[in-house]
Amino acid sequence: MSRPSLGFATRAVHAGAAPDPATGARAMPIYQTNGFVFEDLDHGADLFTLKRAGFAYARGSNPNTAALERRIADLEGGTAAIALASGQAAWFVTLLTLLASGDCYIGASRMFGGSIALMKRMEERLGIRVQWAAPEPDAIAAAITPESKAIIVESIVNPSGEIVDLPAIAAVAKAHRLPLIVDNTLASPALFRPIEHGADIVIHSASKFLAGHGQAIGGIIVDAGSFDWREDARFPLISEPWRDYDGLVLTEAFPDAAFTAAARLTGMREYGPGMAPIIAQMIATTTETLPLRMAKHCRNAEAVARCLAAHPRVESVSHPLVAGPEQAARAARLMPKGCGSIFTATLAGGEPAARRFLGALTLFSHLVNIGESRSLVAHPATTTHRTLPADVRERLDIHPGTIRFSVGIEDEADLIADLEQALAAL
Numbered sequence: 001m002s003r004p005s006l007g008f009a010t011r012a013v014h015a016g017a018a019p020d021p022a023t024g025a026r027a028m029p030i031y032q033t034n035g036f037v038f039e040d041l042d043h044g045a046d047l048f049t050l051k052r053a054g055f056a057y058a059r060g061s062n063p064n065t066a067a068l069e070r071r072i073a074d075l076e077g078g079t080a081a082i083a084l085a086s087g088q089a090a091w092f093v094t095l096l097t098l099l100a101s102g103d104c105y106i107g108a109s110r111m112f113g114g115s116i117a118l119m120k121r122m123e124e125r126l127g128i129r130v131q132w133a134a135p136e137p138d139a140i141a142a143a144i145t146p147e148s149k150a151i152i153v154e155s156i157v158n159p160s161g162e163i164v165d166l167p168a169i170a171a172v173a174k175a176h177r178l179p180l181i182v183d184n185t186l187a188s189p190a191l192f193r194p195i196e197h198g199a200d201i202v203i204h205s206a207s208k209f210l211a212g213h214g215q216a217i218g219g220i221i222v223d224a225g226s227f228d229w230r231e232d233a234r235f236p237l238i239s240e241p242w243r244d245y246d247g248l249v250l251t252e253a254f255p256d257a258a259f260t261a262a263a264r265l266t267g268m269r270e271y272g273p274g275m276a277p278i279i280a281q282m283i284a285t286t287t288e289t290l291p292l293r294m295a296k297h298c299r300n301a302e303a304v305a306r307c308l309a310a311h312p313r314v315e316s317v318s319h320p321l322v323a324g325p326e327q328a329a330r331a332a333r334l335m336p337k338g339c340g341s342i343f344t345a346t347l348a349g350g351e352p353a354a355r356r357f358l359g360a361l362t363l364f365s366h367l368v369n370i371g372e373s374r375s376l377v378a379h380p381a382t383t384t385h386r387t388l389p390a391d392v393r394e395r396l397d398i399h400p401g402t403i404r405f406s407v408g409i410e411d412e413a414d415l416i417a418d419l420e421q422a423l424a425a426l
């Protein structure tokens with residue numbers, strides 16, 4: 001069901017799924033089973049050595065996760081995807097597929113606090129070293145050394161909403177023959193498709209806009225099929241024969257999706273953080289409305305950002321459309337459909353002002369997650385970013401008076417009314 005000639009909204013509804021062949025059920029049934037029966041001995045053996053596609057044991061894959069994988073791969077314009085238990089798991093599996101102890105890679109210094117924490121821990125515990133660089137082409141080019149093996153950035157930075165210049169970063173990655181990994185969680189493929197701008201691997205926390213309901217944790221890795229891994233000794237899991245799989249060479253068996261094949265074999269079969277079938281079905285169901293929801297998220301977020309920016313007690317607002325001409329121009333060039341609904345606003349008066357503001361809001365929920373239908377606010381300095389050293393927090397523009405917004409899909413007038421009464425409490 002992958003027909004890229006169809007429009008995005010049509011593919012969001014149909015890609016990866018079809019009526020159930022056994023029952024005719026139009027929506028996909030949930031295949032709640034650990035095991036799948038083999039036709040005979042050869043069938044089982046072939047599934048195990050990847051000579052045949054299919055299902056053997058649900059840790060590696062199951063029909064619901066496979067359908068979600070096909071849908072997200074299609075929407076991102078990739079060749080294959082794998083679904084994992086969380087966005088963090090997607091990051092972990094991606095990095096471990098490409099890198100081993102002693103290796104190093106370029107990591108964006110401005111990005112989601114949880115990703116920074118994961119990268120720091122992997123460095124500390126596994127010796128996979130991060131070469132930090134601002135998510136800008138010149139800074140990344142300057143940080144690259146002959147040892148660097150990959151580059152990882154976010155398309156929209158969490159929580160500031162900063163849009164990175166991905167085409168320029170991709171040009172740097174290509175010039176140095178490094179795979180470019182892009183976390184596209186805050187944009188979603190409805191607003192921005194990194195593969196069209198040169199990304200080789202795309203990561204999602206599906207817990208956010210892809211699901212949109214805030215009722216499921218999941219992660220996705222999409223393979224662009226664009227990087228030439230063949231005989232590249234830097235990436236032995238992808239390019240060298242697997243002795244324990246009869247000498248299987250993934251770049252030969254899966255020329256368009258060798259990276260995801262390696263990630264599935266090691267990351268899911270061996271390490272094990274796969275996605276449960278019911279979660280895959282919950283996420284696939286709401287991706288059907290992704291383009292509609294993203295349009296509303298973007299409109300509401302712009303209105304909320306403009307309301308905040310106009311208030312005398314608000315020192316700064318990071319939303320790209322109010323943060324200054326450079327971000328606004330980048331938004332127009334790269335994300336004409338909108339630039340998401342996550343951004344920060346820093347209130348005058350530090351933590352006491354943040355406390356009063358959060359206490360006065362009634363419609364916005366005060367919690368740490370993002371990307372769901374409800375409007376949400378958080379205080380990063382005391383929650384999501386509390387474990388980061390103060391200098392890292394400042395670099396991420398997180399101050400005691402900073403509030404992180406994730407604007408939902410409610411009526412704009414109600415959100416603005418709630419915001420105005422909370423701002424009046426300052």
Ligand SMILES: *Cc1c(COP(=O)(O)O)cnc(C)c1O
Nearest residue numbers: 086087088112158185205207218
């Ligand atoms: C939330 C988030 C993650 C982690 O995803 P989980 O599903 O919470 O594990 C990774 N990257 C970004 C940009 C996120 O917002």
